[in-house]
Amino acid sequence: MTEEPMRGNRRSFRHLPQNSTNSDVGPPAYQRGWSANIPSCNAQLFGKINLPVSAEIRCVVALAITCVWDSEVVLRGFSRNSFHDLKGCFAKHMTAQEVRLCGLLLQEHFGEVVERIGTHLLRGGAQNLRTIANETNTPLDLVKKSLCVLVQHGACEFGSGRRGPGSPVEYRASCERVLRVLRYPRYIYTAKTLYGDTGELIVEEVLQRGHMTMSNTVKTVADRLTHNMEEGRSMEYSEVVSAFSKLVETHFLQRCPPVAEMGTAATSTTPATPSTPAAPASTSPPTAESNPDCYKLPHVTLIGRGKRRRSSDDSEEQRGGKKAKMDSESCGDEGIYWLVNFERFHQHFRDQAIISAVASKLDQTSSEIVRTMLRMSEVTTTQTAAYTQPLSANEIFRSLPPNYSISRPILDQYLSLLVDDPMEFVGKSGDSGGGMYVVNLQRALANLARATLESVVQERFGSRSARIFRLLLRKRHLEQKQVEDFAMIPAKEAKDMLYTLLSENLVQLQEIPKTPDHAPSRTFYLYTVNQLPTARLLLQHCYKTVANLIERRLFETKENKRLLEKSQRIEAILASLQASGAEPEQLTEVEEMITAPERQQLEALRHHINKLDSTENQVDETVFLLESYIFSTKTKRERGREGGEPGG
Amino acid sequence: MAGRGRGRGRGQMTFNLEDVGIGRGDSLPPTTFKPSPLFPPMPVQPVPLQTGEEVEYMLALKQELRAATKTLPFYIRRAAPKRDVDRYSDKYQSGEPKDSTIEWSPDWSRLPKELCVKVREPRGKRPTPQVKRTKKPLVGKEEILTKLETLEKKEEAVNSEEEQDEEKKKTNEEEEQADEEDYEEDFEEDTDYIMSYFDNGEEFGGDSDDNMDEATY
Numbered sequence: 001m002t003e004e005p006m007r008g009n010r011r012s013f014r015h016l017p018q019n020s021t022n023s024d025v026g027p028p029a030y031q032r033g034w035s036a037n038i039p040s041c042n043a044q045l046f047g048k049i050n051l052p053v054s055a056e057i058r059c060v061v062a063l064a065i066t067c068v069w070d071s072e073v074v075l076r077g078f079s080r081n082s083f084h085d086l087k088g089c090f091a092k093h094m095t096a097q098e099v100r101l102c103g104l105l106l107q108e109h110f111g112e113v114v115e116r117i118g119t120h121l122l123r124g125g126a127q128n129l130r131t132i133a134n135e136t137n138t139p140l141d142l143v144k145k146s147l148c149v150l151v152q153h154g155a156c157e158f159g160s161g162r163r164g165p166g167s168p169v170e171y172r173a174s175c176e177r178v179l180r181v182l183r184y185p186r187y188i189y190t191a192k193t194l195y196g197d198t199g200e201l202i203v204e205e206v207l208q209r210g211h212m213t214m215s216n217t218v219k220t221v222a223d224r225l226t227h228n229m230e231e232g233r234s235m236e237y238s239e240v241v242s243a244f245s246k247l248v249e250t251h252f253l254q255r256c257p258p259v260a261e262m263g264t265a266a267t268s269t270t271p272a273t274p275s276t277p278a279a280p281a282s283t284s285p286p287t288a289e290s291n292p293d294c295y296k297l298p299h300v301t302l303i304g305r306g307k308r309r310r311s312s313d314d315s316e317e318q319r320g321g322k323k324a325k326m327d328s329e330s331c332g333d334e335g336i337y338w339l340v341n342f343e344r345f346h347q348h349f350r351d352q353a354i355i356s357a358v359a360s361k362l363d364q365t366s367s368e369i370v371r372t373m374l375r376m377s378e379v380t381t382t383q384t385a386a387y388t389q390p391l392s393a394n395e396i397f398r399s400l401p402p403n404y405s406i407s408r409p410i411l412d413q414y415l416s417l418l419v420d421d422p423m424e425f426v427g428k429s430g431d432s433g434g435g436m437y438v439v440n441l442q443r444a445l446a447n448l449a450r451a452t453l454e455s456v457v458q459e460r461f462g463s464r465s466a467r468i469f470r471l472l473l474r475k476r477h478l479e480q481k482q483v484e485d486f487a488m489i490p491a492k493e494a495k496d497m498l499y500t501l502l503s504e505n506l507v508q509l510q511e512i513p514k515t516p517d518h519a520p521s522r523t524f525y526l527y528t529v530n531q532l533p534t535a536r537l538l539l540q541h542c543y544k545t546v547a548n549l550i551e552r553r554l555f556e557t558k559e560n561k562r563l564l565e566k567s568q569r570i571e572a573i574l575a576s577l578q579a580s581g582a583e584p585e586q587l588t589e590v591e592e593m594i595t596a597p598e599r600q601q602l603e604a605l606r607h608h609i610n611k612l613d614s615t616e617n618q619v620d621e622t623v624f625l626l627e628s629y630i631f632s633t634k635t636k637r638e639r640g641r642e643g644g645e646p647g648g
Numbered sequence: 649m650a651g652r653g654r655g656r657g658r659g660q661m662t663f664n665l666e667d668v669g670i671g672r673g674d675s676l677p678p679t680t681f682k683p684s685p686l687f688p689p690m691p692v693q694p695v696p697l698q699t700g701e702e703v704e705y706m707l708a709l710k711q712e713l714r715a716a717t718k719t720l721p722f723y724i725r726r727a728a729p730k731r732d733v734d735r736y737s738d739k740y741q742s743g744e745p746k747d748s749t750i751e752w753s754p755d756w757s758r759l760p761k762e763l764c765v766k767v768r769e770p771r772g773k774r775p776t777p778q779v780k781r782t783k784k785p786l787v788g789k790e791e792i793l794t795k796l797e798t799l800e801k802k803e804e805a806v807n808s809e810e811e812q813d814e815e816k817k818k819t820n821e822e823e824e825q826a827d828e829e830d831y832e833e834d835f836e837e838d839t840d841y842i843m844s845y846f847d848n849g850e851e852f853g854g855d856s857d858d859n860m861d862e863a864t865y
């Protein structure tokens with residue numbers, strides 16, 4: 001496939017001197033930011049458009065160009081007031097792959113009705129109740145039920161309409177929140193490793209129900225734990241309460257944000273919200289963090305034990321009285337709902353990723369030092385910080401875990417090793433207190449993302465293509481000849497590999513004209529890799545992958561539906577027979593109702609489904625890394641822009 | 649004049665082919681006439697999945713979560729479409745979800761008023777009387793009926809409570825779901841008759857009486 005660069009509409013570097021060498025040249029900063037918005041194939045086909053215009057018009061132009069690229073159709077809504085604010089997690093640019101994946105997740109967890117409503121909201125932006133009902137041809141009651149479910153789980157928010165407080169309430173769905181559903185097993189497992197079975201069940205209950213009151217959670221978890229314990233033992237509420245409070249103290253659980261009043265001038269009932277006094281239409285929806293009470297436990301005393309559910313009547317009567325009492329008394333924390341703080345979990349995952357990267361690059365002791373530093377800065381670092389607060393070497397020495405007793409000079413050596421490492425995990429920010437050190441969070445994330453990209457190229461195209469890719473990442477812009485020379489790969493093969501990478505959009509082609517008339521024979525053609533757009537591209541690929549995996553799993557289940565139902569029925573019969581004490585012959589007779597080939601088929605099916613499921617989990621880890629990197633780069637840019645950088 | 653270059657060699661182009669990397673004498677890969685295949689053969693096999701205790705635990709968690717969400721009230725199913733004729737048994741089969749009721753009770757103060765849907769209470773109060781009954785009941789009859797029903801409901805409240813708990817316990821064990829549903833149905837409605845024994849009477853008369861050698865009693 002020949003690549004024939006097109007003429008016209010190319011960016012010209014007239015302002016550069018004619019004899020500029022390759023190393024001077026690079027796209028100016030504002031262009032770099034702009035190019036991140038267009039999918040990379042269009043950059044290659046149509047070139048980058050040098051229009052100093054506002055973001056909206058740029059996006060419209062990008063939309064016009066983008067229609068050839070199916071997996072990256074960008075959908076857009078228009079903002080009218082701050083409820084439709086760009087900055088919230090209800091970002092309007094959702095790709096088709098994201099919407100498709102969200103639809104599949106909603107369908108699996110909440111059914112088809114919610115899926116239809118949810119995808120309609122995701123595609124169409126904010127809409128009111130009637131519009132949704134009409135456009136999706138769903139009965140009004142079903143729409144209401146679905147919206148209740150979506151709001152309960154935080155996937156949808158409502159606010160006053162565009163035309164002011166009098167217009168009907170509008171709802172909008174959050175793509176990002178729905179995608180979190182993919183990560184639920186990871187959250188639950190993390191809670192288990194940190195706080196044991198109790199913590200695990202608490203997080204699982206809160207995730208499944210969206211948000212819950214503390215008393216409800218404690219009761220349900222105690223009952224579940226009691227059920228799994230041996231006969232005669234039951235779980236004390238106080239133990240569950242202590243696990244719950246630990247989760248709240250470390251910010252893994254937080255209170256739900258208070259609901260913004262709509263349409264009425266009445267102030268909200270919780271006194272602590274700072275955002276209520278202004279008219280509702282002009283305030284952004286309150287986040288959980290805006291409530292200063294969001295990590296305060298309610299003052300409720302929950303005394304009791306978990307109840308074991310039995311079928312026998314005597315225990316029922318024994319506890320019958322107590323149960324009635326528990327249900328009828330209100331525990332005093334009505335209206336205070338708790339939800340899982342995803343950002344805190346993400347912080348934890350990010351720290352884990354950095355620590356394991358240090359462990360695999362350097363050694364166990366260095367990773368322990370970095371772990372100590374991160375633990376000390378857990379509360380002082382904001383979520384979007386580029387690096388932790390500076391810590392002195394003395395503090396680090398004091399806070400090292402007791403089983404890692406290294407002497408002070410050794411610690412200093414380790415720290416200087418960490419600082420000198422090219423991955424730049426740790427930086428030195430001063431010399432007081434024995435040396436002030438920071439963990440470079442943003443740079444660590446960027447390095448981790450880069451390693452992911454390189455590994456993807458290596459696994460898909462081979463190690464030599466990976467060598468070319470890494471070379472281009474380091475050297476930014478190289479000509480074809482230079483690529484061959486630096487990578488030490490024969491010309492023909494290098495050319496082949498470069499074109500394969502180019503066709504997959506992992507590498508872009510950049511033209512530098514030498515003369516004002518852009519004569520092709522007198523133009524430099526440079527290959528380049530931009531990390532951020534490539535990361536975005538890979539992220540979309542990941543979403544597409546997960547959606548394909550889910551679809552394949554649904555297909556496999558549907559194909560073998562008859563067999564699955566049969567096996568379920570037989571298991572049910574077996575269980576009931578065993579419960580009523582049947583003889584082994586009867587059991588084997590029932591078991592033989594499934595023939596051997598059917599058993600094989602079932603085994604194969606189970607194996608496939610397990611594989612597909614664990615692949616989803618694994619892809620989600622990559623998704624997390626790439627998302628964190630993209631988000632941290634975006635906030636870094638916004639911080640820089642707010643700091644008054646020219647251009648934008 | 650424009651066609652002069654055609655036919656000679658590869659054809660003249662406006663830029664130098666060597667710059668792009670296609671040297672003299674190189675043959676280009678063949679042009680493609682159709683879209684790439686749906687499942688192209690992979691040059692490299694993908695890396696095997698991670699294994700380990702952690703991975704397996706998360707896998708089990710994921711599958712359990714998926715199964716559990718189907719049983720939660722948040723899983724919204726459409727109500728089954730009404731059959732052509734209203735049947736007597738419809739009154740006693742209340743296991744199906746209804747479009748107009750919600751199966752759990754959210755905190756209505758956190759939701760906009762327009763989303764308020766009637767909450768369905770499976771034990772305790774019945775939902776508002778069926779459309780049939782509101783048509784033209786005699787006042788006396790309705791009172792008696794509702795009194796009888798509340799009495800039955802109270803009796804049943806203990807039973808269905810116990811059986812609801814059982815139900816919740818069994819949701820964790822996927823195996824016994826099917827069994828449980830059958831068991832439940834027999835208890836759910838407020839008659840003393842077991843549902844599966846209920847005979848619509850539609851199959852009556854289907855047996856042929858022709859070759860009756862045995863006497864009927």
